[in-house]
Amino acid sequence: xxxxxxxxxxxxxxxxxxxxxxxxxxxxxxxxxxxxxxxxxxxxxxxxxxxxxxxxxxxxxxxxxxxxxxxxxxxxxxxxxxxxxxxxxxxxxxxxxxxxxxxxxxxxxxxxxxxxxxxxxxxxxxxxxxxxxxxxxxxxxxxxxxxxxxxxxxxxxxxxxxxxxxxxxxxxxxxxxxxxxxxxxxxxxxxxxxxxxxxxxxxxxxxxxxxxxxxxxxxxxxxxxxxxxxxxxxxxxxxxxxxxxxxxxxxxxx
Amino acid sequence: xxxxxxxxxxxxxxxxxxxxxxxxxxxxxxxxxxxxxxxxxxxxxxxxxxxxxxxxxxxxxxxxxxxxxxxxxxxxxxxxxxxxxxxxxxxxxxxxxxxxxxxxxxxxxxxxxxxxxxxxxxxxxxxxxxxxxxxxxxxxxxxxxxxxxxxxxxxxxxxxxxxxxxxxxxxxxxxxxxxxxxxxxxxxxxxxxxxxxxxxxxxxxxxxxxxxxxxxxxxxxxxxxxxxxxxxxxxxxxxxxxxxxxxxxxxxxx
DNA sequence: CGGCCAATTGATTAAACTCAATCTGCGTGG
DNA sequence: CCACGCAGATTGAGTTTAATCAATTGGCCG
Numbered sequence: 001x002x003x004x005x006x007x008x009x010x011x012x013x014x015x016x017x018x019x020x021x022x023x024x025x026x027x028x029x030x031x032x033x034x035x036x037x038x039x040x041x042x043x044x045x046x047x048x049x050x051x052x053x054x055x056x057x058x059x060x061x062x063x064x065x066x067x068x069x070x071x072x073x074x075x076x077x078x079x080x081x082x083x084x085x086x087x088x089x090x091x092x093x094x095x096x097x098x099x100x101x102x103x104x105x106x107x108x109x110x111x112x113x114x115x116x117x118x119x120x121x122x123x124x125x126x127x128x129x130x131x132x133x134x135x136x137x138x139x140x141x142x143x144x145x146x147x148x149x150x151x152x153x154x155x156x157x158x159x160x161x162x163x164x165x166x167x168x169x170x171x172x173x174x175x176x177x178x179x180x181x182x183x184x185x186x187x188x189x190x191x192x193x194x195x196x197x198x199x200x201x202x203x204x205x206x207x208x209x210x211x212x213x214x215x216x217x218x219x220x221x222x223x224x225x226x227x228x229x230x231x232x233x234x235x236x237x238x239x240x241x242x243x244x245x246x247x248x249x250x251x252x253x254x
Numbered sequence: 255x256x257x258x259x260x261x262x263x264x265x266x267x268x269x270x271x272x273x274x275x276x277x278x279x280x281x282x283x284x285x286x287x288x289x290x291x292x293x294x295x296x297x298x299x300x301x302x303x304x305x306x307x308x309x310x311x312x313x314x315x316x317x318x319x320x321x322x323x324x325x326x327x328x329x330x331x332x333x334x335x336x337x338x339x340x341x342x343x344x345x346x347x348x349x350x351x352x353x354x355x356x357x358x359x360x361x362x363x364x365x366x367x368x369x370x371x372x373x374x375x376x377x378x379x380x381x382x383x384x385x386x387x388x389x390x391x392x393x394x395x396x397x398x399x400x401x402x403x404x405x406x407x408x409x410x411x412x413x414x415x416x417x418x419x420x421x422x423x424x425x426x427x428x429x430x431x432x433x434x435x436x437x438x439x440x441x442x443x444x445x446x447x448x449x450x451x452x453x454x455x456x457x458x459x460x461x462x463x464x465x466x467x468x469x470x471x472x473x474x475x476x477x478x479x480x481x482x483x484x485x486x487x488x489x490x491x492x493x494x495x496x497x498x499x500x501x502x503x504x505x506x507x508x
Numbered sequence: 509c510g511g512c513c514a515a516t517t518g519a520t521t522a523a524a525c526t527c528a529a530t531c532t533g534c535g536t537g538g
Numbered sequence: 539c540c541a542c543g544c545a546g547a548t549t550g551a552g553t554t555t556a557a558t559c560a561a562t563t564g565g566c567c568g
Contacts, residue, residue: 095395103399141349145357154408155457203409
């Protein structure tokens with residue numbers, strides 16, 4: 001019952017499921033095994049596939065094991081807004097049992113390895129595995145915070161600041177699941193997305209994203225070659241972004 | 255175990271707690287009583303008070319009984335982004351046990367009547383009242399969808415569209431808790447916020463919000479006098495907003 | 509060597525911001 | 539009852555940011 005807080009760290013040699021990282025210290029062997037067992041039903045999703053469509057019924061929950069996805073909303077006239085990225089270890093469609101259709105679509109930004117979780121399993125979790133259920137609530141709270149950051153970016157940061165903030169967030173999130181390396185000063189990660197995707201994420205035009213990226217490179221803050229992004233001065237990036245994303249990685253359990 | 259869907263409607267003569275509306279058909283008398291009991295610890299919050307501060311430790315969860323609040327993030331240089339409004343029946347700080355500090359601040363837009371819920375109670379709910387716990391998850395999913403809509407507004411709608419979309423969302427949300435009246439064509443509700451608040455919600459400047467409001471009035475879509483907002487042509491507003499918010503009120507339970 | 513997708517560039521336009529007043533409604537003290 | 543003060547709404551003018559349009563370039567694969 002006592003509150004505790006742990007720092008998230010990529011666990012050596014285990015699956016990167018974010019909710020597992022969150023609750024690992026509290027899970028029994030049984031629960032950890034159950035969590036592993038959930039991830040049997042693996043499938044490959046080709047890059048570009050829209051595997052959750054907001055106009056169709058949801059059929060299952062997805063756990064991303066490898067690759068990147070984006071949650072997005074498409075407007076009737078073709079405009080598109082990406083709400084957030086899903087990295088390895090993230091879950092899509094957690095609330096499948098609460099609504100018939102998804103509130104958003106999801107598209108594979110790269111080829112993806114994912115596990116399917118049957119809706120019935122989600123119910124089973126809620127009934128029989130309270131620690132896992134609580135960890136899922138924590139995951140939701142984290143997603144909520146990430147989406148809140150996205151809203152602040154879109155509403156109150158200019159293009160340059162948006163890009164700084166977005167790249168830093170991505171770096172920290174990638175680090176948590178072992179998909180990025182570096183230290184406090186600098187870091188690097190795979191960056192397998194087109195500038196159009198960044199534009200649809202940051203609510204900007206493709207051309208403008210291109211120019212802001214160039215400025216960022218000219219300012220010596222990032223470099224980018226062959227899909228590999230390097231953050232050269234993280235402190236400065238955070239400073240430019242006007243506010244930090246460090247509230248994302250606190251975990252405090254009941 | 256069978257899926258069911260109900261339309262949310264303001265329940266005659268009962269408290270408007272959104273999660274209660276959601277799960278009422280599934281709650282036992284015991285659970286309904288417990289939910290009422292939670293709301294004993296009432297307090298008044300004066301307009302303008304920042305009652306959740308993102309730099310301070312959270313002390314409890316708030317249930318809004320009367321009045322409006324806003325969740326927001328303040329940037330170091332004074333810019334402010336409102337993430338969403340909390341109307342009567344909404345809950346603030348649901349995830350109090352997951353993080354020491356809030357991901358956002360909350361401010362009273364009007365004088366507020368609210369109930370305080372002790373963190374220990376939240377834990378108790380998770381352990382002893384699974385139906386309520388599930389309803390809270392549903393509430394969270396709903397908040398998530400609302401925040402997603404906000405991100406789409408901010409990222410991909412222009413000023414005029416943002417305002418249309420925002421007002422329609424507010425109207426539908428207010429109707430659910432009996433704070434607005436009207437039918438499919440037109441409706442009205444109290445609108446106790448300054449244009450600066452709308453600006454901070456929609457990521458616009460005060461001056462620009464003023465001009466868009468004028469345009470909306472000139473176009474015969476809304477009227478506003480003495481804090482009373484009238485939506486004159488809801489269909490047209492929805493059409494202008496480019497996409498609907500009608501996914502908010504579906505409830506589908508385990 | 510094409511063909512294609514993504515990145516880049518230049519020129520122009522449009523949306524929204526900023527700055528600086530002014531106006532209006534309302535409550536309050538004299 | 540009236541002048542004053544204040545918060546919020548409104549207006550006008552000029553500026554800035556970002557979008558749009560239209561090519562052009564670069565890299566990669568077959």
